Amino acid sequence: MEELPLAGLRVLALSQFGAGPFGTMHLADLGAEVIKIEDPTVGGDVSRFVPPYSIPGDSLFFQALNRNKKSITLNLRHDDGQALFHELVRHADAVFSNLRGDQPAKLGLTYDDLKPYNPRIVCVALTGFGLTGPHAHEPGYDYLMQGYAGWMSLTGEPDAPPARAGLPVVDWSGGLLAMLGLMVGMWRARATGQGCDVDISMLDMAIAMLNYVGMFHLNGGFEPTREPRSAHPTLVPCEVFPTQDGYMLVMCLKDKFWDALCAAIERPDLHDDPRFRTFADRLAHRRDVEAALDEVFHEHPTAVWLERLRGRVPCGPVYDVPQAVRQEQVAARDLLIRFPHPHWQEIQAFASAIRIPQAPPRAHSPGPALGQHTEGVLREL
Numbered sequence: 001m002e003e004l005p006l007a008g009l010r011v012l013a014l015s016q017f018g019a020g021p022f023g024t025m026h027l028a029d030l031g032a033e034v035i036k037i038e039d040p041t042v043g044g045d046v047s048r049f050v051p052p053y054s055i056p057g058d059s060l061f062f063q064a065l066n067r068n069k070k071s072i073t074l075n076l077r078h079d080d081g082q083a084l085f086h087e088l089v090r091h092a093d094a095v096f097s098n099l100r101g102d103q104p105a106k107l108g109l110t111y112d113d114l115k116p117y118n119p120r121i122v123c124v125a126l127t128g129f130g131l132t133g134p135h136a137h138e139p140g141y142d143y144l145m146q147g148y149a150g151w152m153s154l155t156g157e158p159d160a161p162p163a164r165a166g167l168p169v170v171d172w173s174g175g176l177l178a179m180l181g182l183m184v185g186m187w188r189a190r191a192t193g194q195g196c197d198v199d200i201s202m203l204d205m206a207i208a209m210l211n212y213v214g215m216f217h218l219n220g221g222f223e224p225t226r227e228p229r230s231a232h233p234t235l236v237p238c239e240v241f242p243t244q245d246g247y248m249l250v251m252c253l254k255d256k257f258w259d260a261l262c263a264a265i266e267r268p269d270l271h272d273d274p275r276f277r278t279f280a281d282r283l284a285h286r287r288d289v290e291a292a293l294d295e296v297f298h299e300h301p302t303a304v305w306l307e308r309l310r311g312r313v314p315c316g317p318v319y320d321v322p323q324a325v326r327q328e329q330v331a332a333r334d335l336l337i338r339f340p341h342p343h344w345q346e347i348q349a350f351a352s353a354i355r356i357p358q359a360p361p362r363a364h365s366p367g368p369a370l371g372q373h374t375e376g377v378l379r380e381l
Helices: 019-031 062-067 079-090 142-148 169-192 202-208 210-219 257-263 270-271 278-286 285-297 301-309 321-325 326-332 375-380
Strands: 008-012 032-036 070-073 093-095 122-127 198-203 238-242 247-251 316-317 336-341 345-350
Touching: 008 019, 019 032, 019 093, 019 122, 019 169, 019 345, 032 079, 032 301, 062 345, 070 375, 079 375, 122 169, 122 336, 142 169, 142 202, 169 198, 169 202, 198 202, 238 285, 247 301, 257 270, 257 301, 257 326, 301 316
Parallel strands: 008 032, 008 093, 032 070, 093 122, 122 198
Antiparallel strands: 238 247, 247 316, 336 345
16 A cells, blocks of 8 residues: 655654644654654643643644644653653654753754764754744744744734734744754755754744845835735735625735726726826825725625636635635635544544645544553554
8 A cells, every 4th residue: 555655754753832743743644653752740742731622631722733643751851761762763763842942952852962873863943042042042932933023013903002913823834844844854864874953943934934024124124014904015905805794805916917906896997097007106095096996895795796806806705714614615625634532522623735646545543642652652662
């Protein structure tokens, strides 16, 4: 039977809460053997206790991030725990941790610490601030990173306080970047026979994701501000518009889309208006563009406008979560998966967004009980 793409890859994961488990879950979904090492002195991964859907030692938050993994308990602050960990390293391909930046060195998780046991080992450290710098010893969480990286200053309405994104996007992006870093390290190890450290900082990533907005500032002195209705800072129209019964997004990222929009809403006068002819013209007269389109879009429900605009102008609805998970595209892509669980009977979750059509289907298992695989893993390895 054909194997999953990452079958044969063994990862020792010292990660908890969000970012690290999210990244290692994607590795497990693709067939890697992810052995989650949990500290028995604190009850394991703290996400086991996150409300509101929790039972002693498990929660839906934990299940959302830890399917298809194994769990063993080791106390790395004890000599016996370190000795067992070193034996596991001999048989592993990578060590993946998401701890404070000072912890990998303290717990002996760096390449220099582990190469005597396995010179090919790849040591991924996903931290808030990185392994160096004045904040390396501080804990780093998604909300903090959104503040440090300037994201919150860009989010929300102009007259409201800065706002975080509605989801922990720094955590999720950090987990995926660390997953990529691990694969790059593995490629290098297989080419050279030598492992390495992979230093992934969530702040580094969040700052880099400022991308063109940050470059506008660095090279042109641009100071971005929050625009009403989640508008793009420089492209107009590109924002949320109210309709007769809700909201929709309209995005004219090219001049041709502005032309198509004016035709679709039957307003040639807007197309011919000299204030609105180019990107620069529309930016200079942003409020006039918005006022004109508001008047038009209030005339019909969202569904009518989407039917009229789709295929001509980039547009879409503003769904709430129940609508989003039940839309036809989600069903068509088989994004919802199910797996059994001893307490919740059956859990619904979301499939990995990494699709390899030629790979065999994945049979999913729930996130493991604390230490569920300790005896089996240690006996085998």
